[in-house]
Amino acid sequence: MILFGLDWLCPLPPAPRYSPIVLAADGTVLHAFLNPTQKWRMKTELAEITPALQQAIINKEDRYFRYHFGVNPVAILQAAGRNIFKKGRTTGASTITMQVARLLEPKERTFGNKLLEMLRATQLEAHYSKAEILQLYLNLVPYGGNIEGVKSAALLYFQQPPDYLSLAQTVTLAIIPNQPRVLVLGNNNDRILAERNRWLRQFRQQHLFPNQDIEDAINEPLDAQRHAAPTLAPHLARRLVTQFPNQPIIHSTLRRNPQAKAEDLTKNYVRRLRELGISQAAVLVVNNHTRAVEAYAGSADFQDAAGSGQVDGVRAIRSPGSTLKPFLYALAVDRGIVTPKLKLPDVPTNFNGFRPENFDKSCAGEVTVERALTYSLNIPAVRVLAEVGVPVFTDKLRAAGFKSVAKAAPRLGLSTILGGCGATLEELTGLYAALADGGRYAPLTLALNEELGMRNEELKRKSPSASSGPKARAQNSSFLIPHSSLISPAAAFLITDILAQRTRPDLPMGYQNSRHLPKIAWKTGTSYGRRDAWSIGYNQDYTIGVWVGNFSGQGSPALTGADVASPLLFDLFNTLAYNSPNRWAVPPATLDFRLVCAETGLVPGEHCPNQLIDYYLPGTSTARHCEHQKERLISADGTISYCRACMPAAGFRRQLFPNPLPEVLAFREAQGLPSSRLPPHNPACQLVRGTDGSAGAALAITSPLDHAEYVLDRHDKQQMLLSCAAGSEVRQVFWYVNDRFLRAAAATERVFFRPPSGTVKISCADDHGRNVDIQLQVAEL
Known part of the structure; x- marks a missing residue:
């Protein structure tokens, strides 16, 4: 005692x-x-x-x-x-x-x-x-x-x-x-x-x-000299020491050779970009099978004080540019909204005050989903997000670990898909690793804790072939990390198949026929003001994320994902994954083929002679039939059209007319492209127009904006523009202001008028009996 x-x-x-x-x-x-x-x-x-x-x-x-x-x-x-x-x-x-x-x-x-x-x-x-x-x-x-x-x-x-x-x-x-x-x-x-x-x-x-x-x-000779302490992965090392403050030894998931090569490649690559006003880059390499991070370069040079090299670019919140588009299209596939060959309108569009533009400021009229993604077009992506719903999209991003998106979700809108939110390289690389793994998301692993080691011991007992030690824990961690399904394997495969295409504008110069181009699926992104350049790619084994820019936020004319970030991505794949098995994703059993109309990507209708093969999800993908052409009854001279009620006994003929969306038709006419409108309806017909069973596309007012507020100078002769999008069968529209007739105009005519102050109701009716109303506020100063 x-x-x-x-x-x-x-x-x-x-x-x-x-x-x-x-x-x-x-x-x-x-x-x-x-x-x-x-x-x-x-x-x-x-x-x-x-x-x-x-x-x-x-x-x-x-x-x-x-x-x-x-x-x-x-x-x-x-x-x-x-x-x-x-x-x-x-x-x-x-x-x-x-x-x-x-x-x-x-x-x-x-x-x-x-x-x-x-x-x-x-x-x-x-x-x-x-x-x-x-x-x-x-x-x-x-x-x-x-x-x-x-x-x-x-x-x-x-x-x-x-x-x-x-x-x-x-x-x-x-x-x-x-x-x-x-x-x-x-x-x-x-x-x-x-x-x-x-x-x-x-x-x-x-x-x-x-x-x-x-x-x-x-x-044995003695040739000993004092060397510097190991300093690989400085950003991750400081992160882990902060995360585990009382542990003298921390087992990370990094692999020494890939880490050293990633740091050297990043440092040497950025050195060549300095004359372009670009001082930093960050790289993350993830093993798709285990979600273990095998290389982590937070900056090009940790010792670069002038370039803020101690900032961790892997965790820095930046604008993701277009890097979220593949995930959006995958969600749209799962909801039956799109298939790869479906055509989407690519025309100037006003989404309740938000007017997105494509990167090159041009529009194509209509594009397939796969082209919209490979060419990273903004307007079709915003249209798809509007149909999917911003809350649905942000909820999925929250489930994928996007912390800044989760905090800002109530305030986010359609600009989210163009980089109007915050994201980190770590979050984006984890999201693409889910695409590589059939849509299954799991958090990235940076360190191997005791619980993981204990569970691997249990795995080893069940599997005699399993090894032990830190390396084995990294290799086996995929069995221990819970996965959640963000998207279906079918959607993941379709997006991967699109992103693996090499005929695309974001392929860097000199790589078109280069043997150095790795077999990967990848997507680039460039933030507003050219402040951030992204390129994230994956194969069956690895996902690599690259960010290039300046930690100060300063932009550069040369800073684009294609020209600046992708070359480093390709170098990393060629160096770190050059001996990966030449395997690629295969279509899951839930996918099937079908014939679709080459003009719209929809199920062929009665007048679809040109057809092609497209992937689809049976029971999920839209089964809407194509109506890009409609048969109409017109007079022999082609000056008037008939409905079934006023069709004459003789002296008429049947003719196919294009039936595009009103906004597509308006765009084609505005660009001076060939377009064909249905002749005016038989003026002698006494039936109410629109009852012929072929009412056509909906009428929409494109200017002014619904529920918008306008301020006009009372001393100036400012006027407001009235314009609409109408179907090809519409020849004339009728404008009303506060239920008082203003004037008649051609369907494509731009009308100007001076609105009164206060609440103003604008109405438009077409010659087929359709009408639409909007309301706005006008103030004079």
Whole structure:
């Protein structure tokens, strides 16, 4: 009881404060930091203490270490005799355990402090095993300067962990702690070499190691110099040390070679861009099967103070540009809204006050979904988002870990798909990894914690072929991370198939016929003002995300995803994944083929002679039949048209007329492109127009905007534009202001008028009986 009381009153000193180190997946050190006392004291794990190191240390320092209880009485008596009678070398008879006690609590060397050391040594033996005491010793022994512990010395002098050292290197580190100020590696190598070989010969006499091993060790030269501590992955290392503040050793998922290559490629690539006003880039490499991050470059150069190199570009919130478009089209596929060959209007459109423009400021009239995506057209994407719904889209992004989108979701609108939200390279790369994995999303893994290791042990028991260790934990983590389905495998395949096409405008110059173009699916993006350039690509095994720009937010005329980000993406794939199996995605069983009209991409109707094959989801994709042409009854001279009620007995003929959407027709006419409108309806027909069963497309007012507010200068003669989008059968429209007739006009005519102040109702009716109303507010200043 007295001993327990003393142990409670005089607790052991706290554990030593280690230098945090971040390991790669194979256990090698990627990055090391000084401990809080500015010393290099990297924790040596029990598995790193090799039998050779144990034998060398124990035989040199404390031959009876395994047998005493912290204090060796025989050694004390021998030392006392030598010290009293002045015979032999003066010694203190310190055991390894006593040395640990002194290293934990450094004190002046006096007789009283020696007694305290003995008591502490006994206390240590009661609390720790022999292996743990030896581990403490090897973590605290001095090696000169601010280097403490055998692992720090091994890495800083030999650039190897302790369990990778040769016998000669091991013995070298065993002999230095007794004279750390005299035996300084790099300064006194000749003296150290002689001392090392003396001990090796002594070990040979003791038959501690095989003779041949000792002979080889004696002949091994000593060429040791102090090296800098490992500094790979500086951004991730700081992130993990902050995330795990009390862990001296952090096992990351990074792979050393890909990390080093990614850093070198990024740094050298950005060096060539500086003359264009571009100073930074960030790269993330993800293993699709495990979601483990295998390379993480937060900037081109961490030491670049002028370019804010310490900013972590992987986590920086930037405008994603067009990089979210593939995910939007995938959602639209799953909702049956689009298929690859479906044609979408690509015309100037006003979405309740939002007027998007394509990157090149031009419109094509109508484009297929696959062309809209490969050419990254803005107007069709906004149209699809309007149909899918912004809340549906942002909810999916929230499920994919987009934190800034989740916070801003109530305020986001249709501009979200053009980069009107915030996203990080980490979030975008994780989203594309889901596309590569059949639409299954899982969070990216940066570090392997204890829970993951325990679950892998369970996996190993179930699967005898499974391996162990940090590398195995990275490889097997895919079995342990919960997946959620963001999109269907069918939608993921269709988008991947489109993004893998190589005939596209965002292919960088010089890559059209280049053998250096990897087999990948990729998408580029450029933010407003050319402040951010993105290129994210994937194959079956890897997803790589690239951001290029300036952390200051300054734009550059050369900053586009295609010209600046994609070349680095291709270099990374060719370097990091050059030996990936030549596999590619295959269509899932839920996809099927069907014939569609080549003009619209819809199920062929009665007048669709040109057809092609398209993918679709049975039971999900729209089954709407094509009506791009409609048969009409017209007079023999083609001047009037008839409905079935006024069709004459003779003197008429049937003719096919184009039936485009009103906005497409208006665009074609505005561009001077060939278009054909149905002749005016038979004026003698007494039936209400629109009852002929072929009412055509809906009528829409395109100017002014519904529910908009307009401010006019009362001293100026400002007028308001009236325009509409009508079907091809419409020849004339009738405009009303506050239910009072204004004037009649041709369907494509632009009408101007001066509106009254206050609430104004604008009405438009066409010659087929359709009408539409809008309301707006007008103020005069």
